[in-house]
Amino acid sequence: MNGAALAYIGDAVYELMVRDYVLGHGSRQPDRLHKHTTALVNAAAQSEMIGVLMDELTEEELSIYKRGRNASTLTSAKHQTVGDYRRATGLEALFGYLYLGGRTERMRELFRTGLRKLGKDHDSSGSDPEFPG
Secondary structure, three states, X not given: OOHHHHHHHHHHHHHHHHHHHHHOOOOXXXXXXXXXXXXXXXXXXXXXHHHHHHHHOOHHHHHXXXXXXXXXXXXXXXXXXXXXXXXXXXXXXXXXXXXHOOOHHHXXXXXXXXXXXXXXXXXXXXXXXXXXX
């Protein structure tokens, strides 16, 4: 599957992970949920996430990330740099690849590690993001 297609599904999977994380960590008011979610699901935040995860990736995962990062896309994110957008697309492709491959535990591990490295792991309950399927 090409990088853009992997990023397409990975975008949805990553956003679901973030929404689950945000829902379990604070206010239940829709406007605050949205604000906290969009703070983590944008090209700059996703670029930052993959930046802290690079040392955690296997060779295979790095290859998938690069496939997504280098994918030819016709769109770009508003108010984001091209570099951030491309790195975010790579992260989404990686999460899409892991999801489609049934490797949700690895997705959880990378997500938790990224949050921890970014100093955003405010969860002391130990709960993990859940995924459909």
